Amino acid sequence: MKSAVETLNPTRVRLTVEVPFEELKDSLDAAYKKINQQVTVKGFRKGKIPARVIDQRFGRGAVLEEAVNDALPKFYTEAVNEGELNVLGQPEVDITELKDGELLAFTAEVDVRPEIEIPDYSGIEVTVDALEVSDEDVEKAVEQLRERFASTNPVERAAAEGDVVTIDLQAKVDGEVLEDGVAEGVSYTIGSGELLDGIDAAVTGLEAGGEATFTSELKGGSAEGKEAEVTVKVATVAARELPELDDEFAQMASEFDTLDELKADSRKRLESTKQYDQATQAQERVLEELLKLAEVPIPEKLLADEVQTRKHNLEHHQLGQMGLTLDKYLEIQGKTAEEFDAETSEQAVKGIKTQFVLDEIVNKEKLNVNQEELTEHLMRRAASSGMSPDQFAQAVVEGGQVPMLVGEVARGKALAVVVEAAKVVDTNGELVELEDDEDVAEEAVEAAEGTTEAAADAAEEKNEA
Structure with missing residues (x-):
């Protein structure tokens, strides 16, 4: 087999493949065997019809078509491996020549992952909200608790x-x-x-x-x-x-003996929440700056497929669960169909860029995902999907989505590496020391890629089936 690669643009190639006819022998034998099991010819037992009789009765062309359909995926894969291509999606195949007994020739156009030069991300600097909890915040939290005991x-x-x-x-x-x-x-x-x-x-x-x-x-x-x-x-x-705000209320509504202790705990919880929000904000803003630095060509077909997937997930899962149609949703949001399409396309571009850039960092930094990290990620995803960990894991395995989850964890680790190298300050100008929290990074990546709902929806679909 001979193959050649022609670069059509930074994200698409055309493979030209020539296959000597003798390499079709196994597929031809399989084609005759398959046809033998499907047809009946008087005077011959089922499965024992000679090849020449099949050619005469049903035509050599039918056999060749079956053989070529069987062989194409194998020859295409060999050509991809020979060209060391990182292909995306399914190819568009065109058989250019088929000479019985001589040659099979075909072309295959397919999107490929573009080559990306990772920018120097050590100079990234972002500003996040200061970690401040006011007395008013604490009073509001206690008041909300008081409302629950009304x-x-x-x-x-x-x-x-x-x-x-x-x-x-x-x-x-x-x-x-x-x-x-x-x-x-x-x-x-x-x-x-x-x-x-x-x-x-x-x-x-x-x-x-x-x-x-x-x-x-x-x-x-x-x-x-x-x-x-x-x-x-x-x-x-x-x-x-509403109950009186006193020590008796604190004892009734919490494990604390005094109202002051309850307020102190509320302040601590609010600080923890704001610390998490601050970390999330840092991850998202560092990612935005990283994407601004990187030049990433976007494959057209991949973008079209991603836009369609996002619209499908929104319309048939998220909106379906709320009993809304897409038209009603757009009416509530005050958006036209054109504005919605433009927004969805913009989000899809960001998701694809995020995946390409972070995958490149994963390779550059030689980041790996161990079983414990994958299990923790799966448990978190299961919780967000409303399924039990066992149900979610089974659906993910049966749906062939394990590599997707591994990729999400790896990209989360890559973003954590970039955040660690970045300078993060708060609105008061104070340097922010973020804890090494890869879970937060994974969530930021999922939000950017738009995979948060997609994996859960696909797993849910598999589970329901």
């Missing part, structure tokens, strides 16, 4: 903001009560904004047994998006009472 007591007065009312609802569109437009015994906190627009004004001022009608756009159900006439009847009114 109690409700029935009252004989008109409903007011903050009260919890039990209500019955009935929605009509064009004068007809909707089949799914009736609800009874609904608990609602006035002012929470968790139900229909206009309901707060309708129930405020009503006592138990009171009734009001208002117009609102339905947020779900069979008449989603339509204007409906909604009748609301108040069954009960209850006032929310």
Whole structure:
């Protein structure tokens, strides 16, 4: 077999391959055997039909077509290996010559991973938010905890903001009560904004047994998006009472004996959260600066496939779980289809660049992924997908996605190397010492590549199948 490589552009090549006919012998034998099992010829037992009879009855061309289809993947792979190509996706194959008994010639155009020169990333400098927790932040956290321990007591007065009312609802569109437009015994906190627009004004001022009608756009159900006439009847009114902020509350709501101890713990938790947010911010901003430094040509077909995959995952998984169509989502976001397509393409370009650049750093720094690191990554992914680790692992293995997860871990390690070399300061001008947290780096990489949902969705699909 002879092969030659022609570079069409930095991300695409054309392979020209010539195969002597004798190298098709195994595929020809397999073709005759396969046809033998599929056809019946009078006077011959099934599977025992001579090759010359098959040629006469069904045509030599059918045999050659079967043999070539069988042999092409092998010869293509040999040509790729011979040319030392790092191919992406499936090739576009064109058979240019097929002379029975003499020669098979074909071309294959395919995207290849571009050669990338890794820039000097030691000079990267980024600014992140300062790690500050104010007294106001602590008070807000304690107040949120206090809200969780609020109690409700029935009252004989008109409903007011903050009260919890039990209500019955009935929605009509064009004068007809909707089949799914009736609800009874609904608990609602006035002012929470968790139900229909206009309901707060309708129930405020009503006592138990009171009734009001208002117009609102339905947020779900069979008449989603339509204007409906909604009748609301108040069954009960209850006032929310918050516990006193004292040591007794601290003992009831936590493992601490005093309110001061509870506040100190809240401050510590907030500092930990902000420290994690600061690390995430540093990873993301260092990655952005790294991508600005690197020249990365993007394969057109790979980009088109990536855009399509992102749109599919959004439309059929994320939006599907929320009961939204793509058109409704765009309406809520206030975006046109053109703006959405442009944004998706921009995100896809960033994802591809991230993968190419970090993979190159993985090779340059000779970074490896051990079993423990892969297991930890798999456990985290399983938790985010809502599946058990065993279910997720099985789905990943059966779906052939283990190399993808290995790549994610490796790229996370590569980004951690870049962050370690970078200078990170906060908004106060103070140098920030970040802990070596590869999990945070992995999450930053996943967010940039857009793989966070993709792997979980694919694993979920496999699990459901």
